[in-house]
Amino acid sequence: MILDSKIPAGPLAEKWTNHKFSSKLVNPANKRKYDVIVVGTGLAGASAAASLAELGYIVKAFCFQDSPRRAHSIAAQGGINAAKNYQNDGDSIYRLFYDTIKGGDYRAREANVYRLAEVSVKIIDQCVAQGVPFAREYGGLLANRSFGGAQVSRTFYARGQTGQQLLLGAYSALSRQVANGKVKLYPRTEMMDLVVIDGHAKGIVTRNLITGAVETHAAHAVLLCTGGYGNVFFLSTNAMGSNVTAAWRAHKRGAFFANPCFTQIHPTCIPVSGDHQSKLTLMSESLRNDGRVWVPASQEIAEKLRKGQIKANDIKEEDRDYFLERNYPSFGNLVPRDVASRNAKYVCDQGLGVNETGEAVFLDFRYAITRDTREIIEQKYGNLFEMYKQITGEDPYEMPMMIYPAVHYTMGGLWVDYNLMTTVPGLYALGEANFSEHGANRLGASALMQGLADGYFVVPYTVGDYLAQLAPKQVDETHPEFARIKEEVQNRINMLLQINGTKPVDYFHRRLGKIMWNECGMARTIKGLKGAKAEIQALKKEFWSNVKVMATNEELNQSLEKANRVADFLELGELMVDDALHRNESCGGHFREEYQTPDGEALRDDENFAYVAAWKYLGEGQEEELVKEELVFENVKLTQRSYK
Amino acid sequence: MKLTLKIWRQKNSTDKGGFVTYVADHVSKDMSFLEMLDVLNDQLTERGVDPVHFDHDCREGICGMCSLYINGKPHGPLQTTTCQLHMRSFSDGETITIEPWRAKAFPVVKDLVVNRSAFDRIIQAGGYVSVNTGGAPDANEIPIPKNVADLAMDAAQCIGCGACVAACKNASAMLFTSAKISQLALLPQGQVERKTRAEKMVAQMDAEGFGACTNTGACEAECPKGISITNIARMNREYFSAVVSSDTM
Incomplete structure (x- = not known):
């Protein structure tokens, strides 16, 4: 099987323009004859649903939350990149493209990334027109900041709540189409499976989370905008409900899953405080612009600190090791996320960690406060400092923050071609749910950009091209395939309810998370991964014989919801391990200890691994088949990333 | 910490509902309020009791999904969301009353979950x-x-x-x-x-x-x-x- 990425011919900068022109169009009068299902209402889903409805398609939008406004995009703090070059500091579409390809450690497609950079400028225009209150300068024009390892200031932001404001913008556009009758909204409704007829996606099966009703919905195209799968680690910065179920069911119906092992561990999160921990909280990366990362220079001092005999402020300047500044003099505290995370793990593994668990490093603002005054720091980060204090009980204006890496984003996802179509025709994946733009590591402020690029500016063209090739007649919901998949879904729900074991769902989820974090997290080894595979298989067996799911299907049942999601995480976890095992190189967020440079940096193997690993599901209990999409680099030269 | 929890239980929108008292022990001050309820729910599940249903998602104070009327105040004693409330705001031995949002336009769906x-x-x-x-x-x-x-x-x-x-x-x-x-x-x-x-x-x-x-x-x-x-x-x-x-x- 050969994967056709459908990258248009021609020079990089002209590909998207040419492609838009050669895409087929649906007659305006015919658009209302096509139904499109959009699953998920985050940045990608809400923007796609609104834009498609504006064009005239009939859209059904689904989300498991009680309102589309609650999708997890809302939690993004730092900002959104765009190559506007408003700051006159040398930014350009090409530079944003180049930074993204390089930051992704050369494991993304050039054409996709270039298109992302190209449409980034229109995203800002669109959001401002919607009334998104971005930060502004006194002259009334938009403010920018430098963010997450970028050497230009191209990040637009709305205090520390950029994701919230962008999502509310997309949600308002969506709400307008709901009012117009072009979008029908299905909140508290979860996609349970995909219906494929004659090789094309034709609908979905859902569960109404309030009544438990299992229902079918037919459409000419299905868009999965269902986010990432970071919750496979149990502890992550994702929302509690974020899950892989929609994408995983689509995978089992024929959509290839690409680069599942590429996960991003974010360096600046609040450390774990105990076994009760349910999720981890991110502290925006923008903090690294003014905070300095350090640990004590010796194990003895770290030991005293951990025992509470001394405090951070007691440690003398010469006894502090600013390890990022020391190792990376030119980027210092602003090295990309994977590099910052790995270095924190490295110093903690050496016994230099600073909180009770030994898994934390300091992020210190006293230099910035002395330099800029407390007022300025408060203006920039006030809400983040407040949040930190709320959670930890410590005041970061007085004491340095303690941070540790946590799972934050998944670069892997459903394989899509240039049109964002998966290997199932008519099925699309947008935003974090696909694999396409970030390679092996995502740059800060690029997730919001991608979600909105896909939804506002890519899919409205590419879905049209697909629909134009279908006859404008209604999809037959009485086709037996709908009934068959619906029955499969009901059977699985019944199975979960009937196990009646002894342990709650979280018990299994936590254990899966520990396995994934220890063996498929920041650093991976062949031995650890092999062990993890066996452990996950055993855990999966135990889950299906001993999980306890309470109550019935015909009511709001949060333990059934969780059980259904964790069952899929258990299968995904194994595939992630397989992917990490087969990729005998280190790149971006995937760090195999066997493959590193003498000074401990990721050692890529471009000769053998410059490809996208797409996995094909072959059936229950069978090993998945690896299908490779070779990455061709015509414009950038592959180099060892260096942030020294 | 050991706490007594008086929690509103209501099977569905037509059920009348009422308070049920639970004891939560082994509560640590570093837990968030919702984590305290998670622990309670795991214990209830092991005892064969339907867990207490409540809305929550991001647990970062931004999605607006969590609610809870705690001791007569929405989101509890601090001016923050319930998910950002930590048990250090309570003291050992305290009784905590937990209810859903009460409003005609927000009908109760189940337990502490309402329709907004x-x-x-x-x-x-x-x-x-x-x-x-x-x-x-x-x-x-x-x-x-x-x-x-x-x-x-x-x-x-x-x-x-x-x-x-x-x-x-x-x-x-x-x-x-x-x-x-x-x-x-x-x-x-x-x-x-x-x-x-x-x-x-x-x-x-x-x-x-x-x-x-x-x-x-x-x-x-x-x-x-x-x-x-x-x-x-x-x-x-x-x-x-x-x-x-x-x-x-």
């Missing part, structure tokens, strides 16, 4: 700028004074949790509605539809069965995002000037 879709319908009535994708001018062609942008942002921070409604003795949704009306009335982008927006959103708010505002200020005092009651004054101004010079008349 009335808020979505208020936004659908006009909480947007009618601009299609692709038709926007360059972002910097619309300069906005920083103080105006800041004020708009202050209002836009609303997370739609509904604490303002739960706090109000009239179950009024004025703070929520006024936050959106203010944000868009302040910005140049919102001017074209300014009047119809105010009229339609206020009409929808009334149609949903939310009460009137009697200026007690409870909403502002309990709002986890510090949305100011001056937004209500601005909304009233917007509304009255809209009805006397309506665009639709």
